[in-house]
Amino acid sequence: MPVTVLLIDDEPLVRAGLRAVLAAQPDIEVVGEAADGAAVIPLVRQLRPDVVAMDVRMPLMDGIEATRAVLRTVSDPPKILVVTTFENDEYVYEALRAGADGFLLKRARPAEIVHAVRLVAEGESLLFPASVRQLAAEYGDGGGNPAARAAMERAALTEREAEVLRLMARGLSNAEIAGRLIVGTETVKSHVSAVLAKLGARDRTQAVIAAYESGFVAPG
Numbered sequence: 001m002p003v004t005v006l007l008i009d010d011e012p013l014v015r016a017g018l019r020a021v022l023a024a025q026p027d028i029e030v031v032g033e034a035a036d037g038a039a040v041i042p043l044v045r046q047l048r049p050d051v052v053a054m055d056v057r058m059p060l061m062d063g064i065e066a067t068r069a070v071l072r073t074v075s076d077p078p079k080i081l082v083v084t085t086f087e088n089d090e091y092v093y094e095a096l097r098a099g100a101d102g103f104l105l106k107r108a109r110p111a112e113i114v115h116a117v118r119l120v121a122e123g124e125s126l127l128f129p130a131s132v133r134q135l136a137a138e139y140g141d142g143g144g145n146p147a148a149r150a151a152m153e154r155a156a157l158t159e160r161e162a163e164v165l166r167l168m169a170r171g172l173s174n175a176e177i178a179g180r181l182i183v184g185t186e187t188v189k190s191h192v193s194a195v196l197a198k199l200g201a202r203d204r205t206q207a208v209i210a211a212y213e214s215g216f217v218a219p220g
Helices: 012-023 036-047 061-073 090-098 110-122 129-139 146-155 159-170 174-183 185-199 204-213
Strands: 001-006 030-036 051-055 079-084 102-103
Touching: 001 012, 001 036, 001 110, 012 030, 012 110, 012 159, 030 036, 030 110, 036 051, 036 061, 051 061, 051 110, 061 079, 061 090, 079 090, 079 110, 090 102, 090 204, 102 110, 102 146, 129 159, 129 204, 146 174, 146 204, 159 174, 159 185, 174 185
Parallel strands: 001 030, 001 051, 051 079, 079 102
Antiparallel strands: none
8 A cells, every 4th residue: 555645835946846746656645735734633633644745834724733733632633744845943843843754855855755755654663763862952842841750750661771861862763773782673663652651651762752852872
């Protein structure tokens, strides 16, 4: 089954460019598009895309609020990939905090766009870990977020789960973590699932953000 994608951006040329790049892939299908975040919820409910590629800045409803709205109101929500002009953007970090699974630069090369959609759809790796770390260092709370610290303490991760979370923050995939720890991939998947459940995170991006903001992992 192809990865289905919904495009949300107020610039028609950006939507056309993304559609052309993604539609050229045999394993990706663009199922719809719209010009503002206000259209996301009805389109997600109608089309049930695997991934929403959505501009972070739009006139009526931006990508941050649209991300919150989708995750708050849609059962079994899609993966959300925010699209941005600037990499080091507080809006991007706020979108990640709101629940987005990753971000993509509008100037990205076609191969990078395709890779980002596939990676976010698979959900087994962190997209652009170095950039997420940089955003957390600049816009996060430097490990001083009391709520994040309390949540991390309540999670009571085992030593192995803590090790897996640190490797997740470095961007390692499940297979890479398995190789590093000399265990099976299924074992790693079980540890990742346990980490997400204990932290109340919907995916590894949210778990890594929590790790940075709690001071469990230093973003520097």
